[in-house]
Amino acid sequence: MNNHNKFSDERLKLSPFHERQAALNVRDAWSVWNGYKFADYYYDAEYEYFCIRNTCGTYDISPMQKYLIKGKDAESMLNRMVTRDISNLAPNRITYVCWCTNEGRMIDDGTIFKIGANEYMLTCGSPNLAWLKKASFGYSSIEIEDLTDTVAAISLQGPTSFSVLDDMGIAGIENLRPFDFITIEFNNSELTISRTGFTGDLGYELWIEKNSAIALWDALYSAGENYGIQPYGETATNMARLEAGFIMPYMEFNEALKTVHFQHDQTPFELNLGWLVDFKKPIFNGRGALLTDKKNGPTYTLTKLDIEGNKPAEASYIYADEKCTKEIGYVTSAMWSPAVKANIAMAMIKTQHLDDELWVEIYYEKELRQYDKVVRCTKQKKPFWMPERAKLTPPRKY
Amino acid sequence: MKSYDSIIIGGGHNALVCANYLAKSGQKVLIIEALKKFGGLAVDREFFPGFRANTASALNQFSEKIASDLNLSSHGFNSKTDALKNIALDLSQNHVYINEDSVIGVSETDAQNFNQYKSLLKKFADVLKPFWLKSIPRLKNENIKDLLTFVEIGLKIRLMGKEDMREFLRVFSLPTRDLMDEFFDSDLLKAALSWDALIGSSQAPRSPNNSILTLLYRMSGKHQGHYYIPNGGIDSLIDALVSSAEEAGVEFMSETLVKEIIIENSQNGLKAIGVKTHNSEEIKADRIISGVDPKQTFINLVGAHNTEIEFSNRINRLRSNGYVAKFNLALSSLPSFMGLDSLRGRMLIAPTMDSIEFAWDDTKYGDYSQNPVLDMIVPTLFNPSMAPEGKHILSANIMYIPYQKKGGWSEEDKNELTEKIIDTISQYSTNIRDNILHSELLTPLDLETEFNLTGGHWHHGELALDQMLMMRPTYEAAQYRTPIDKLYLCSAGCHPGGGIMGAAGYNAAKEIIK
Numbered sequence: 001m002n003n004h005n006k007f008s009d010e011r012l013k014l015s016p017f018h019e020r021q022a023a024l025n026v027r028d029a030w031s032v033w034n035g036y037k038f039a040d041y042y043y044d045a046e047y048e049y050f051c052i053r054n055t056c057g058t059y060d061i062s063p064m065q066k067y068l069i070k071g072k073d074a075e076s077m078l079n080r081m082v083t084r085d086i087s088n089l090a091p092n093r094i095t096y097v098c099w100c101t102n103e104g105r106m107i108d109d110g111t112i113f114k115i116g117a118n119e120y121m122l123t124c125g126s127p128n129l130a131w132l133k134k135a136s137f138g139y140s141s142i143e144i145e146d147l148t149d150t151v152a153a154i155s156l157q158g159p160t161s162f163s164v165l166d167d168m169g170i171a172g173i174e175n176l177r178p179f180d181f182i183t184i185e186f187n188n189s190e191l192t193i194s195r196t197g198f199t200g201d202l203g204y205e206l207w208i209e210k211n212s213a214i215a216l217w218d219a220l221y222s223a224g225e226n227y228g229i230q231p232y233g234e235t236a237t238n239m240a241r242l243e244a245g246f247i248m249p250y251m252e253f254n255e256a257l258k259t260v261h262f263q264h265d266q267t268p269f270e271l272n273l274g275w276l277v278d279f280k281k282p283i284f285n286g287r288g289a290l291l292t293d294k295k296n297g298p299t300y301t302l303t304k305l306d307i308e309g310n311k312p313a314e315a316s317y318i319y320a321d322e323k324c325t326k327e328i329g330y331v332t333s334a335m336w337s338p339a340v341k342a343n344i345a346m347a348m349i350k351t352q353h354l355d356d357e358l359w360v361e362i363y364y365e366k367e368l369r370q371y372d373k374v375v376r377c378t379k380q381k382k383p384f385w386m387p388e389r390a391k392l393t394p395p396r397k398y
Numbered sequence: 399m400k401s402y403d404s405i406i407i408g409g410g411h412n413a414l415v416c417a418n419y420l421a422k423s424g425q426k427v428l429i430i431e432a433l434k435k436f437g438g439l440a441v442d443r444e445f446f447p448g449f450r451a452n453t454a455s456a457l458n459q460f461s462e463k464i465a466s467d468l469n470l471s472s473h474g475f476n477s478k479t480d481a482l483k484n485i486a487l488d489l490s491q492n493h494v495y496i497n498e499d500s501v502i503g504v505s506e507t508d509a510q511n512f513n514q515y516k517s518l519l520k521k522f523a524d525v526l527k528p529f530w531l532k533s534i535p536r537l538k539n540e541n542i543k544d545l546l547t548f549v550e551i552g553l554k555i556r557l558m559g560k561e562d563m564r565e566f567l568r569v570f571s572l573p574t575r576d577l578m579d580e581f582f583d584s585d586l587l588k589a590a591l592s593w594d595a596l597i598g599s600s601q602a603p604r605s606p607n608n609s610i611l612t613l614l615y616r617m618s619g620k621h622q623g624h625y626y627i628p629n630g631g632i633d634s635l636i637d638a639l640v641s642s643a644e645e646a647g648v649e650f651m652s653e654t655l656v657k658e659i660i661i662e663n664s665q666n667g668l669k670a671i672g673v674k675t676h677n678s679e680e681i682k683a684d685r686i687i688s689g690v691d692p693k694q695t696f697i698n699l700v701g702a703h704n705t706e707i708e709f710s711n712r713i714n715r716l717r718s719n720g721y722v723a724k725f726n727l728a729l730s731s732l733p734s735f736m737g738l739d740s741l742r743g744r745m746l747i748a749p750t751m752d753s754i755e756f757a758w759d760d761t762k763y764g765d766y767s768q769n770p771v772l773d774m775i776v777p778t779l780f781n782p783s784m785a786p787e788g789k790h791i792l793s794a795n796i797m798y799i800p801y802q803k804k805g806g807w808s809e810e811d812k813n814e815l816t817e818k819i820i821d822t823i824s825q826y827s828t829n830i831r832d833n834i835l836h837s838e839l840l841t842p843l844d845l846e847t848e849f850n851l852t853g854g855h856w857h858h859g860e861l862a863l864d865q866m867l868m869m870r871p872t873y874e875a876a877q878y879r880t881p882i883d884k885l886y887l888c889s890a891g892c893h894p895g896g897g898i899m900g901a902a903g904y905n906a907a908k909e910i911i912k
Contacts, residue, residue, distance in 0.1 A: 073703075080703055102706040134711050138702020282663035285707045288881070 012037040015062040016152035016213030020221075024231050031234060034127065034148070036063035039233035046338070048232035049239045052199050053339050055228025056158030058220060059198075059237055061205065062213075065110075066147040067122045067132060073139035074118050080284055081135040082112070083268060083277040089114045094179045094194055098268055098276050099131075104289030105256035105265040107131060109247070109273075111196060113181060121147070125249050131257065135285070152213035156220065157203030157240070160227035162395035165193070165204060167223040174394035176204075187215040198237060200244020200385050202395050227398065242333045243340060245304055245383035247271055252302060252332045252346060269298040270348070300329065300348040304384065307343040308375040310336050311364045318347050320356040322374055328353035331360065340384045345377070354379075402428045402649075402683040404910070405673055407656045407699070408850075408889065410438025413689030414639040415903030416888040416910075418468050420687075421646035423911045428681065429648055429689075430673065432655040432850050437636035438689075439849060439856065440898055446836035448786040449728040452632040453845070455775050455793040456482065456744070457898050458594075459619030460635065463531060464900045468642045474630060475638035481624035482775070483743040486590035487826050491737030494586045498622050504584040511581045515591075516622070522566050523617035525554045530618055530894040530901045533877050533909055534867045570611045571863070575603035575751050577610055585750040592751055593773060594623055597797060598856045598896065600721050602758035603751040608863045615861070615894060625744050631781035635898070654679075655850070659686055659699045661882065668704055670885035685884040687906065691851060691858035692871035692891040693718055696880075705881055712872040716891075717865065720842030720854035721761060723799035725772070725819055727792040727837050728785065732776070733830040741776045747822055748772075757798050764804030766815055766841075770822060772796045789835075794819070801842035801853045812839050857896030858889050867893055878906040886910055 013036045015021065021039060029040040038060065041048055051057040069078065079086050082097040089095050091114050098109040110124030122132075129146055136142050156164060165173045170193065172182055181194035189212040197203030208216050221229055238248065247253055252271060259265040267290060268277050277290055307313050318329035329349035337344045349358070358377040363370065389396060404420050406413045409431030421427045435441045440454040457477070464470075465477060486494040486503075494503035501512045529551060535544030555563050569577060574595045578588035592603050595613035603609075617623035628634050640650070660672040660680060672682040688695040692713055696702065702710035735741065748754050748771035757767035774794035778785045785791050796819060803811065816839050823830050842854025851858070859865055868876045871891045878886050888906030890896035 076703060081707065102708045131707075135707045137707075137714055138697060138710050280665050282665070282668050283704060283706070287667065287706070 015060050016210035017060050017062065017154060017217055019214060020217045021060060021231055033063040038063055041233040041235045042231050045235035048230060048236035051228060051230040052158045052201065052232060052236060052240050056156060056161040056164060056224065057230045057232040059155040059157065059232050061153045061155050064153060065124050065127055066151050068145040068147050069120045069122060070118060070143045072118055072141040074120055074142055077136055077139050077142055078112060078120060083284055083286065085278040085281050086112055091116055092181055094181060094196055098273055100286035101256045102286055102289065104267045104286035104293050106253055106268055106271065107256045126255060150210055151207055152210045153205060153207045155197055155203065155205045157197045157199040157201055159202055159389055160398050161203050163398045164220060164224040164227050164229060166397060168219055177393045178391055187212040198246055199240035200383060201387060201390050239335055242335055243337050243385035248333065267293045267298055269293050270300045270302060272302045297351050299351065301351045301354055303347050303349045304380040305345045305347055305377040306380050307345055307360060307377050310343050311362045312336055312343065313345045313360045313362045316360045316362050318349055319359045319361065320353055322359050324359065324361050324374060328356065337384055344384050402426050404685050404687055405430065405681060405683040406687045406689050407673060408689030409436035410689055411440050411636065411639060411898055411900055412888050412890060412903030414643060415464055415900040416687060416907045417648045418639065418643045418646060419904065419907030420910065421643060421648045427648045428651060430651045430654050430656055434653055436640055440632050440636055442633050445726050445838040446728040449791050450784045451726040451791050451793050453724050454632060454898050455777055456625035456627050457632065458623055458625045459616055459897050459899045461531060461900045461904065462620055464904055470638040470642060473638035473641040475635050476629045479626050479628055481621035481626050484590050485743045485745045486586040487745055487747050488586055489825060493737055494584060494590060496590055498624050501587060504587050508582050508584050508587060515581045519614065519617060520622060521558065521562060523614045525558060526614050527618045530615065531904060533905050534893050536868060536877065571608050572610050573604050573606050574609045578751065589748040589751050589754060590746050592754060593746055593748060596754065597795060598722055600860060602755045604755055612861055616897060627777060627780040631777065631784065656699060659885065661700065661704050667883060669883040685886060687886040687888050689889045691718065691889055692716060692887065693852040695887065700882060709874055709881060716871055717860040718853040718855045718858065719801040720845060720856060721798045721800060722856060723796040723842065724840040725794040725796050728835040729790040729792060729833040730835050731788065731833055732790050733827045733833050735827045742779050744773055744775050746773050747826065761798035761800050764800065766799045766803060770796045770819060799841050807841055807843050815839060858891035861895045870895065878909040
């Protein structure tokens with residue numbers, strides 16, 4: 001047997017965009033997402049980050065899970081599964097949702113696209129097919145199709161992203177509002193473009209049948225040549241999303257169905273996602289538990305922090321006093337934000353101590369020597385990065 | 399439109415018991431039954447012109463407390479009858495006769511060990527007895543009274559003394575076979591004593607889990623689990639429950655199938671407010687109590703979409719496939735059994751524990767037992783009115799007959815099985831075949847169709863450790879309350895379980911009234 005075919009089922013799957021991305025991955029910096037070979041960065045993470053903020057970049061979201069949910073019971077099933085009320089969602093609109101166990105612990109978050117009266121697409125970071133099957137028990141008219149391996153998806157983010165799509169000649173792109181989507185014909189395939197993203201800036205996500213992926217890539221890069229288009233990977237995404245205040249699985253939250261230790265997972269209230277929970281709905285999974293969580297107040301509250309100095313407070317504890325005698329929380333994500341010029345972080349802080357003084361103990365390294373310092377943190381209400389251009393319709397053309 | 403305090407769906411004995419207590423507490427109660435007669439599996443049916451049989455053909459554990467609370471004797475229920483002896487039939491006519499406190503037909507050693515065995519099990523059964531007539535609280539619970547129930551269980555077990563406590567903890571989960579082998583030599587005796595630990599379950603003598611616990615549950619009855627037929631038959635119990643309920647003001651509606659429990663949606667969640675019948679009539683009540691099995695209640699009547707995801711999946715996976723078939727014979731005259739003077743007893747055809755085990759093996763893989771094992775009673779000896787004068791019926795329970803047969807049940811299958819059963823009985827009775835006027839075989843599938851009972855399961859769900867106590871039918875519905883406001887359960891699908899006992903109906907009523 002030829003060595004290359006050995007363990008072929010065990011090898012990482014290649015994204016429909018792989019051929020083009022591999023050519024541009026100067027550093028061969030790969031990691032894995034849902035079994036797909038997936039770029040950490042291509043050339044330099046900081047450079048890619050600046051492309052997102054100053055020009056535009058593409059991020060391969062093909063490994064994201066995509067489920068087509070069809071049938072007369074599709075709305076009812078989804079509405080009982082997620083905490084938000086999707087019954088008023090209009091066709092060609094998208095909504096951000098989360099779903100919980102009946103104990104109110106968050107399983108995952110994602111987006112729902114309303115394609116038609118009885119047709120939705122659900123996207124999320126981790127496989128949720130088994131949960132969808134469970135949630136479908138008792139509904140007679142429902143079909144679930146996993147599109148993950150057949151539909152390619154790419155995120156185009158940054159201030160010049162609109163200009164790229166406009167130059168590609170996509171009709172009506174200028175009218176797309178945040179959380180709208182349109183479906184057009186491209187390369188004899190259906191191309192869906194949604195005004196969504198994970199960077200907090202102007203941006204789009206493009207969804208197409210996988211055989212047309214390369215054609216789409218080439219069209220984007222041809223139109224984007226003069227708009228500074230550049231592929232970016234996981235590292236730059238993580239920087240941009242933290243500035244935008246978005247949560248990341250295994251950083252801010254632990255998926256409930258994969259959590260072993262008692263309450264090491266989170267409720268939406270703990271994650272500051274209470275606005276996603278609609279108690280006006282008479283039933284949805286976790287309703288009773290979440291009512292209690294809301295009434296008693298969540299144990300922790302995810303809090304945005306502005307931290308003194310410039311040393312990222314990665315994996316640090318939060319204290320209520322400078323002497324660090326009273327531990328009240330922990331940092332989930334932290335970075336020096338080049339766009340905001342601030343030392344930012346998100347942290348889980350015990351709700352009852354939210355109004356206490358907040359101190360963080362930061363460990364850092366300088367040329368193999370370890371240092372630590374204790375500095376003050378200030379709570380931030382708004383996302384660190386929220387430019388007006390992100391919401392402007394039509395967006396500015398460069 | 400009329401409105402009630404409580405509507406009870408289903409007219410089985412637990413529902414009747416529940417209706418009685420609620421009405422006596424002052425509630426206006428309506429009880430709705432799909433069939434013509436109330437009584438569920440205990441009801442008598444004419445299966446051949448002039449011949450009647452009850453699916454539950456004898457009593458063994460009906461609660462004495464309920465009988466006395468409801469003063470059922472004044473309504474014609476008289477339980478003061480002797481227990482039926484169990485007669486383990488032997489091909490060479492060396493039958494074994496098992497009474498409450500003695501056994502005849504076995505070696506001196508076995509007879510002595512029987513006393514020891516009985517006194518041990520009686521002790522254990524007595525310890526457990528109070529808990530069948532009690533709600534078993536949730537494990538995470540801040541209610542002092544509920545916590546005391548756990549303390550009480552622990553204390554009761556501890557107070558038996560160290561030796562007995564250890565023995566209890568060892569024995570209750572033992573496979574039947576191990577316990578029998580410890581005590582006895584006689585194959586017939588071992589098989590006969592195993593019988594009541596196994597019947598109605600998906601377990602055979604070698605199965606691990608809790609068959610001894612099931613046996614102790616049955617032993618809570620007045621005759622230590624021995625069956626008896628009250629004067630006036632099983633009907634007299636059902637008639638008494640109906641009559642006492644009528645006296646307390648309960649309204650009865652029969653031949654009405656409830657199709658749906660009406661759920662009101664509001665910002666406060668879901669609430670049961672009424673029922674919708676097969677002819678689309680809507681009847682409202684302050685609370686709805688389901689006396690039908692949990693699967694039907696939550697999947698068909700409430701709808702899975704009205705419960706949370708994990709709950710609906712737990713209900714769906716409840717093990718509720720029955721394994722006992724009912725077999726009724728209309729007989730032109732009393733048959734004779736070889737070596738038996740009298741048929742006034744419960745006769746068992748299960749020569750060895752292996753015969754039970756092998757019967758189960760066939761069923762385990764989707765077929766029915768090729769050599770079925772069975773128990774049988776001649777109810778007309780106690781209640782002659784069940785057949786025309788001089789004629790008799792024989793009522794048998796056959797193990798193990800699956801609800802889901804591989805390839806499905808056909809008429810040929812049933813005819814073949816009927817022949818097998820008659821052949822089996824004929825080994826012990828040379829003239830039974832000549833006396834048969836008519837036979838009726840009700841597989842679990844037939845029981846489901848006839849009685850609207852999921853899986854045709856006697857107990858509305860397997861009576862096994864994973865579906866007992868605070869897990870019966872499943873957590874979040876185990877204290878007779880359900881996740882839906884104003885919807886309660888009172889069937890055998892709740893603690894403590896099936897058998898004509900009435901405890902589930904009693905416990906539900908107490909929970910509702912409190």
